[in-house]
Amino acid sequence: MTLTIALDGMGGDKAPEIVVDGAARALEQLPELHFLLFGDEAKLAPLVAARPALAAALTIRHTDAFIAGDAKPSVAVRQGRTSSMRLAINAVKEKEASAAVSAGNTGALMGMGKLVLRTLPGIDRPAICGILPSRRRPIVLLDLGANIDCDATHLVQFAVMGTVFAQAILKIERPRVGLVNVGVEELKGDDIVRNTAAILRQLPPPIDFQGFVEGTDIFKGDVDVIVTDGFTGNVALKVAEGTAKMLMDELKGAFSSSMRGKLGYLVSRPALGQLRERFDPRVHNGAMFLGLGGVVVKSHGGTDGFGFGQAVLVAAELVRNGTNEHIIQAMSQLGAMLEPASEVAAS
Amino acid sequence: MTLTIALDGMGGDKAPEIVVDGAARALEQLPELHFLLFGDEAKLAPLVAARPALAAALTIRHTDAFIAGDAKPSVAVRQGRTSSMRLAINAVKEKEASAAVSAGNTGALMGMGKLVLRTLPGIDRPAICGILPSRRRPIVLLDLGANIDCDATHLVQFAVMGTVFAQAILKIERPRVGLVNVGVEELKGDDIVRNTAAILRQLPPPIDFQGFVEGTDIFKGDVDVIVTDGFTGNVALKVAEGTAKMLMDELKGAFSSSMRGKLGYLVSRPALGQLRERFDPRVHNGAMFLGLGGVVVKSHGGTDGFGFGQAVLVAAELVRNGTNEHIIQAMSQLGAMLEPASEVAAS
Structure with missing residues (x-):
């Protein structure tokens, strides 16, 4: 077809x-x-x-x-x-x-x-969702910048959408969800993250909330879906990109600073190539606009043909998986759970 | 003495x-x-x-x-x-x-x-301030997690304290200040960052406000003092640490995955050692609690004797430089500038 x-x-x-x-x-x-x-x-x-x-x-x-x-x-x-x-x-x-x-x-x-x-039924605000490498397997991070200020309801919706996305694209049956915070203890953070955690803890499968994650945990791969507001998510994504780029460039500089370094580079090239491949940002190119009433994928603006092709394949996979239909279904099943929980959190 | x-x-x-x-x-x-x-x-x-x-x-x-x-x-x-x-x-x-x-x-x-x-005169909230490596020279980042929610007044105070700190410890005469945001355009971000920027733009020397910086810019070294709220700063610091650790570990893994990789490592060791030294987190160990009515330095909990010694030296340098006296002085000079600006921002 x-x-x-x-x-x-x-x-x-x-x-x-x-x-x-x-x-x-x-x-x-x-x-x-x-x-x-x-x-x-x-x-x-x-x-x-x-x-x-x-x-x-x-x-x-x-x-x-x-x-x-x-x-x-x-x-x-x-x-x-x-x-x-x-x-x-x-x-x-x-x-x-x-x-x-x-x-x-x-x-x-x-x-x-x-x-x-427009947005999907049950979703107040669409989020930008991306796939990042981690130590184990790729992870999903959202929101990457669509929503600067988020309340608990928005963050819970992001968790649901991220879960469905990870099921569809990363083929993880029951993705583990983490919420970004400044510490893993229950009392850390502000009211918004604590209320979000309180709601997420009560949700039935497929939501599998694992609690708070810190910045250092994001790339450990212990959770599959990482939820945060668009300000924090955008900064986190760009800090990761900036750190990786700085280190890779410094590594290149170190190799080329001496004859011995240059020789070392030649000998190490296959090993370094492996590394570059694993962290190739083009492989997981394609930020999904989750929650819109249609599949829209944003490719990185600076990507090449390979990267743009990957974004097209992500779009195709989202359609074939019926990701949006699954989000609607999950939100409608959770609807009854979300309402009272939100009220508890707000009281 | x-x-x-x-x-x-x-x-x-x-x-x-x-x-x-x-x-x-x-x-x-x-x-x-x-x-x-x-x-x-x-x-x-x-x-x-x-x-x-x-x-x-x-x-x-x-x-x-x-x-x-x-x-x-x-x-x-x-x-x-x-x-x-x-x-x-x-x-x-x-x-x-x-x-x-x-x-x-x-x-x-x-x-x-x-x-x-208590806090220094003119300072509402102390901030945790750290030094990080960048592509050019070390930079100052604050707040690293003391204040989860910050308003424009707090962020402006952080900018002043960070400036004095960079003068004292990094010996930069007129440190350039950047404010973390999700984009560099004037209209990006929420009211708090926009109001903070509006105030900072009006401040006289030694404040040298360069505008917004994104996560990718933090490590470029184009600005010396990076100001953000404690939630974002904490996540940014830990994401940078996590990314660097993941890459360094993966690099080690790549080198040890084959005989040729191992040989490459042996030949490249001096070049890699250089790199490791530049990014040694122990060198800039010591997060300063800026804004307290006394010099308090927090060493990283997992550091070794070398790292703890560096934290002691930071404390000594802050005392010898009269950093707290300079903060009091800067706040009192800026006091008149800050009040009306805050009102403009709030209106």
Whole structure:
């Protein structure tokens, strides 16, 4: 059965090349994919024509307008009604496509997604959810920045969505959930995290709440889904990226600072290559906008064709797994549990 | 001139050995140091006696009581009136010592510090301030967890204290200050960070506010003092530690996974040693409790004698620099600037 994905052809630092290249790569993995590619036909057509297999599975929909990477999201949402990003989201709304993928402006994509697709029943606010490497297996972290201030109800919804996402994409039957805090003791943190923990502790399967996790625990892999507000999650993700990049660059510097270092590098290259592969950010490229009334995946803006292709595959997997349907179902089953718990927490 | 430092002999995972060893190491660097060492004399005396130079510069003050590393801070503060930690802080209050250093329970140390020493004039809340490596030179990060919820007034005070601290310890004449946010644009973040930025932008030298920084920017070294609330700061610090530890362990694993990797390691060892040295967490051990009415330095609980010695040297440097006097002075000079700015921000 064909699975149609709408692509924002003009979003991303290296668009449209990476979009077309990524689509071709995803198609090789999943021949049932079909694409609606939105953007400047003059630029897109030659790129597609050079890939006959892709050309046969892709329709270009021309538009002149696109959203700049540094556009102010609120302005982009208002003024970008004919942009390639907006048209890709509209295609999901109109059921022409099952999912939309863009490497463009995150804020604009989330704003348009909320405006056009609304949120799923039971979800107040969509969250941005990403996959990160850990010592054991990949973990899910949310929210990565969609919601700066969150109350307990939002964080509980993130936990439910993160659980369903980990089931769908990481194939973990009963993902363990941790809540970010400044210590693991029950009394640590502010009222919001303590109230969130109180609610999560009462929830039945599939929610498997393991308690608080600290910043150092995130990468241990003892929990599969890590829940926090968008401010903390965004900082945590970027601190991890910044630390890893600094260390890798310093390592490179250390190797190249002497002849012996250079020789050591040559001998160690296969071992270092292994490491680089495990932490390749492109493998888990694709931040999912969980909670929207349609599947929308945001690829990293600076990614290449391989990374964009991975984001397309994530989108396809979310559709095939019926992730949104599972979120609706989980929220409706938990609905009765959530209401009284919220009141207890607020009292 | 003698500079007396009060030591909590019983705080830290490997106390009392690391405390005595650290004191001896610090004394080698700074012969003018004298120590008041609080704790179990039966345990401390033999360790001190084995180091004649130290024995000549140290007085043991016996007490049976000590604060456990996992004690609940509020209970420890109430019940630990004769503990080695509390007596060390009392010695600062009584002006028997110029500073106190402990590797024990952070929450208890902060609680006792506030109770006994109060806060400096102009400071509402003390902050925990640490030094981290960056790509360029070491940077100052605060608050690391003393204050979970902060308003703009607190964050501005942190910026002032961090500036004075960077001047005193990192010898930077006019430290550049950054405020952690989820993006660098003026409109990002919540009211608190935006109001803080509005106040900081108006402050005269020595405050040199550079604007918002993201998680990825923290380790770039473009700013010297990084200000955030205690929740975010604690998570950021621990995420950086966790990421660095995971990568270093994985690197070790990669090297030892094959004969060629092992050979590569042998050849690369000097280059890797350089790297390890630059990121040695023991070098900048010693989180300063800025804003207390006396110098209190918290050594990492798991540190060794070298690390504890570094914390002692930080305490001595803070005393010799008159850091607290400089904070009082800066707050009083800025006082007039801060009041109206706060009102603007609140309106």
